[in-house]
Amino acid sequence: MAESRVHLATDRLTAMYGKFTAVKDVSLTFTANTVNALIGPSGCGKSTYLRTLNRMHELVDGGWITGKVLLDGEDVYAPKVSPMQLRRRIGMVFQKPTPFPTMSIYDNVAAGLRLERRVSRAELDEVVERSLRQSALWDEVKDRLKASAMALSGGQQQRLCIARTIAPRPEVILLDEPTASLDPGGTQRIEELVFELKREFTIVIVTHNMQQAARVSDTTTFFYMGSMIETGPTRQIFTRPAQEQTEAYITGRFG
Amino acid sequence: MATSSLPTPEAPATAPPASLVGAQHGDRVFRLLLTTAALAIPLLMGFLVYELYTGSALAIDRYGLGFVTGSTWDPVAEEFGAAPLIFGTLLSAVLALLIAVPLSLGVAIFLTEFAPRWLRQPVAFVIELLAAIPSVVYGLWGIFVLVPLLKKVVFPFLRDTLGFLPFFQGPIYGPSMLAASVILAIMVMPFIMSVAREVLLAVPNSQREAALALGATRWEAVTSAIVPYARSGIIGAVILGLGRALGETMAVTMLIGNRHEIAASLFAPGYTMAAVIANEFSGAGTDIHFAALTYVALVLFVITVLVNAAARLLIWRVSRGAPAGGTGL
Numbered sequence: 001m002a003e004s005r006v007h008l009a010t011d012r013l014t015a016m017y018g019k020f021t022a023v024k025d026v027s028l029t030f031t032a033n034t035v036n037a038l039i040g041p042s043g044c045g046k047s048t049y050l051r052t053l054n055r056m057h058e059l060v061d062g063g064w065i066t067g068k069v070l071l072d073g074e075d076v077y078a079p080k081v082s083p084m085q086l087r088r089r090i091g092m093v094f095q096k097p098t099p100f101p102t103m104s105i106y107d108n109v110a111a112g113l114r115l116e117r118r119v120s121r122a123e124l125d126e127v128v129e130r131s132l133r134q135s136a137l138w139d140e141v142k143d144r145l146k147a148s149a150m151a152l153s154g155g156q157q158q159r160l161c162i163a164r165t166i167a168p169r170p171e172v173i174l175l176d177e178p179t180a181s182l183d184p185g186g187t188q189r190i191e192e193l194v195f196e197l198k199r200e201f202t203i204v205i206v207t208h209n210m211q212q213a214a215r216v217s218d219t220t221t222f223f224y225m226g227s228m229i230e231t232g233p234t235r236q237i238f239t240r241p242a243q244e245q246t247e248a249y250i251t252g253r254f255g
Numbered sequence: 256m257a258t259s260s261l262p263t264p265e266a267p268a269t270a271p272p273a274s275l276v277g278a279q280h281g282d283r284v285f286r287l288l289l290t291t292a293a294l295a296i297p298l299l300m301g302f303l304v305y306e307l308y309t310g311s312a313l314a315i316d317r318y319g320l321g322f323v324t325g326s327t328w329d330p331v332a333e334e335f336g337a338a339p340l341i342f343g344t345l346l347s348a349v350l351a352l353l354i355a356v357p358l359s360l361g362v363a364i365f366l367t368e369f370a371p372r373w374l375r376q377p378v379a380f381v382i383e384l385l386a387a388i389p390s391v392v393y394g395l396w397g398i399f400v401l402v403p404l405l406k407k408v409v410f411p412f413l414r415d416t417l418g419f420l421p422f423f424q425g426p427i428y429g430p431s432m433l434a435a436s437v438i439l440a441i442m443v444m445p446f447i448m449s450v451a452r453e454v455l456l457a458v459p460n461s462q463r464e465a466a467l468a469l470g471a472t473r474w475e476a477v478t479s480a481i482v483p484y485a486r487s488g489i490i491g492a493v494i495l496g497l498g499r500a501l502g503e504t505m506a507v508t509m510l511i512g513n514r515h516e517i518a519a520s521l522f523a524p525g526y527t528m529a530a531v532i533a534n535e536f537s538g539a540g541t542d543i544h545f546a547a548l549t550y551v552a553l554v555l556f557v558i559t560v561l562v563n564a565a566a567r568l569l570i571w572r573v574s575r576g577a578p579a580g581g582t583g584l
Contacts, residue, residue, distance in 0.1 A: 056468060061372065088470035098465035102483040111479065112469040164469070 007032040007202040008053065008090075008172055011068040015045070015052050018062035022048040025067070026228040028221060030172075035194055035203045037213035037234065040223035041249065046206045049223065050174050053204065054090040055083040071172070088116065091170035095177040097157035099149035099164075106145040108160055112168040127167050134200075135163035136193055155186025162193065166201070173197065175205040179212065191216050210250055214238050222246045307556060310549035313542060322550055328515040330535070335547035337554055339517045343525040344555065347432060347507060348500035350521070351439035356493055358440070359447035367455040368477055379452060386445035394509030397438045402429045402510060405437065410522055425520040428512060433521040435511035439503055443496035450495055454488030455481060487574035494566040501559055504529040528555040 008030040015023035023045040030036050038046040051057040052065050055076065069076045076086050091112075099108050109128045113119050119127075128145070132138040137159040141152070149160055158178060165173060175194070179187040194203060194216045207213050213220050214234060221231040222245070230237065230246045241247045308315075314322065318335060325336020362382065366375050406429040417423045458481050466480035467473075482489065504527075512524020513534060528551050539545040 054468065056464065059464070059467060084470045084472055086470075087468055092468040094461060094465065094468075096461060098461045100462070100465070100480055100483065102486065111466075115469060115471050115475055115479070161465070168470070 005032045006030070007072065008204070009070045010049075010053070011070060013049070013052060013065060013067035013069060015048050015057055015065045016063070017048075017060065022226055023052065023223075024226045026223075028228065028231060030202055030204060030219075032202050033198050033200075034218040035198050035205060035216050037217035037220045038204065038206045038223060039208075039210060039213050039220060039249070040229075042208075044223040045226040046223045047176055050092075050176055050204060050206050053172070053174055054087050054092055056087075056092065058083075088112070088168055089170050090172040090174060091165035091168070092174040093158070093161050093165050093176065093178050095180045097154055097161050097181070099152070099157050099160050101148070101150050103149060104146045105141050105149050105152070105160060108149045109163045109167050111164055116168060128163075131163040131167040132160075134166060134197070135159045136189060136196075137163055153186070155182050155189060158182060158186065158190060159193065162190075162197075166197070170201065172202045172204065175203065177206050177208060180208065187212070210238075222249060224249070304553075304556070307549060307553040311546050311553050313546035314550040315546075317543065318547075318550075322547075323554060326515075326517065328531075330539075330541070330544045330547075333541065333543050335543075335550075337528065337551050339515050340526050340528045340531055340551060341554065341558070342517050343432065343511065344501060344527040344529065344558070347436045347439055347511065347525070347527060348497060350433070350436035351443060351500045352493065352497055354437065354440035355444045355447055355496060359444050359492070359496070360451055360489065362444075362448050363451035363455055364477055364482070366452055368473060368481065379449070382445050383449050384445075385441075386449070390442065390503060390505040391509075393438055393442055394506040397434065397506060397510045401438060402434050405429070405431075405434050414522070421519040422521045425518075425522055427522050428524060430510055430512035430524055431522050432511060432518070432525040435507045435525070435527075436521075438506050438510050439500045442503060442506060443499050446499055447492045447496040450492035451485075451489050454485045454492065457488070458484045487570050490566070490570050490573060494563065494570075497566070498559065498563060501562065502529055502555070504533050508533055528552075528558075 006029045010026055010028050013023060013026045014021060026049060038050065040046050048057060053069055053076075055069075057063045057065065065077065071086070071089065075081070100111060103111065106128055109131050110119075110124050113124065113127060129138065129142075132141060137156060140156060141147075141160075144151070149157065152160060158181075162173075162178075178194075179190050182190065191212060194205065197203060198218075205213075205217065217234045219231065220234040220237040222229045222237065222241075222243070224245055230241060230243045232242075237246065238250055241250065314335065318325065322335065322337055323341060324338055325334075326338045327334045327336050328339070329335075362378075366379055370378065406427055410427045410431075410433070413423045414427070462480045462484050463476055466476035471479060507527055508530040511527060511530060513526050513530060514524035515526050515531075516523075518525065532548050532552055532555075535544070536548055539548055
């Protein structure tokens with residue numbers, strides 16, 4: 001990677017649910033075209049942190065933040081910023097596959113694009129095919145694009161959701177435990193996919209699975225009880241963690 | 256029973272078999288009770304059809320199927336035709352749905368997706384209370400409040416603006432097909448709203464978030480993800496409303512004008528099957544009049560069954576290929 005531009009960053013970010021602090025004072029930077037893993041035990045705030053990045057956190061009742069989230073240096077919480085526009089630049093994939101059940105495979109992938117503007121059929125065809133190829137699903141579904149998305153297996157549905165997320169060409173992709181509900185085969189394919197996708201996108205991935213973090217990510221950040229304990233290159237975090245808590249977690253002593 | 260494979264060497268061999276037999280007995284009795292209850296429903300329905308059929312045999316013999324196409328209703332001359340009644344029942348129900356469905360869905364969507372949390376429960380509660388008002392009270396309210404309002408304000412306005420359509424021409428009486436449809440709409444709205452609201456509440460939050468994460472606005476999330484997910488349940492809600500509108504009697508009788516004719520204008524009075532039965536049953540002096548009214552009841556029953564069957568078919572077709580959406584109701 002020739003350039004190391006900071007693509008996404010948070011500056012003293014605190015996320016609250018009403019009076020409860022879920023994320024405390026986290027400052028992090030994510031370099032363009034890298035995979036960044038967020039790890040930590042359940043309830044440590046890593047998912048909440050992820051959801052502040054594309055302003056999904058504020059959709060929950062009582063969700064609010066202090067501090068800043070910067071996309072290319074621009075504060076995404078500035079009053080003039082439209083959350084809808086922001087979410088088109090920062091896509092998100094959830095823990096459970098969430099295809100739209102009444103739509104065909106094709107329409108699922110096209111859904112984000114159709115929200116933005118009127119798109120010609122030819123352009124749609126092209127984007128759908130490219131997105132499905134990129135998410136390594138094309139060969140499995142190219143003969144049944146009109147079939148319901150519910151006919152796919154869990155792993156295929158999750159790749160479909162990735163295709164749907166990348167179809168409108170976002171810059172950043174947030175993955176919230178994308179393999180938590182998948183079998184080992186499905187998990188492996190998603191991991192390979194993540195590795196491919198970083199050529200084009202900046203990726204932030206929340207995971208429970210430390211081997212997964214070690215396999216796919218360039219940097220790893222350890223969260224504990226709402227605070228960011230340690231961040232650094234993945235190799236360093238897993239071989240020479242600076243904090244005792246980090247070491248305890250990655251060696252499986254808690255969490 | 257492969258009891259020999261159980262590793263319980265020191266267990267006494269007396270108690271367990273007794274308790275096993277007992278449990279089986281209880282189950283049998285329970286199953287018998289439930290089966291009887293379940294069978295009672297189709298049995299009752301069969302009995303109902305039989306009664307309607309024998310009761311109307313005289314009229315069926317005399318008028319045959321011409322009964323449903325004839326349009327004269329003259330008890331003195333013993334001439335009966337139900338076409339205007341069938342027309343009135345179907346038209347008033349359809350018009351009521353045309354008014355009630357957009358309104359109910361709008362309210363349901365507002366209450367589940369847009370309203371501030373503190374407002375949701377109270378508003379839903381008040382709307383559901385509307386369902387508890389007796390239909391004769393709706394009828395009275397219709398006569399004293401709704402009809403004067405329609406007659407003075409709404410009907411003249413419709414005639415002035417849409418008067419080029421045959422539906423909004425002719426003299427304005429007050430009691431009319433349109434007045435009955437409006438009261439029907441008000442009466443079925445709570446049912447449609449309340450079921451549609453339940454169905455929308457049952458849409459998983461993940462669907463909502465998936466649409467929003469794609470950059471959808473709240474409204475786009477509703478139209479592209481939430482309503483499609485709930486669609487078969489929403490159709491179910493509409494059918495529930497249709498069923499109620501087809502059979503509603505009292506309020507309609509009080510507002511529709513009870514005139515036995517098919518008119519193009521919605522300002523003109525009409526009649527429905529349920530209304531004619533309610534009005535004439537106690538005063539039916541001749542056997543053939545009585546049989547004709549029972550025949551009307553049979554036709555109403557058949558139409559209701561057909562409409563419901565068609566609606567079920569529609570739900571089935573819509574929800575096919577979308578298993579998750581099919582569980583809405």
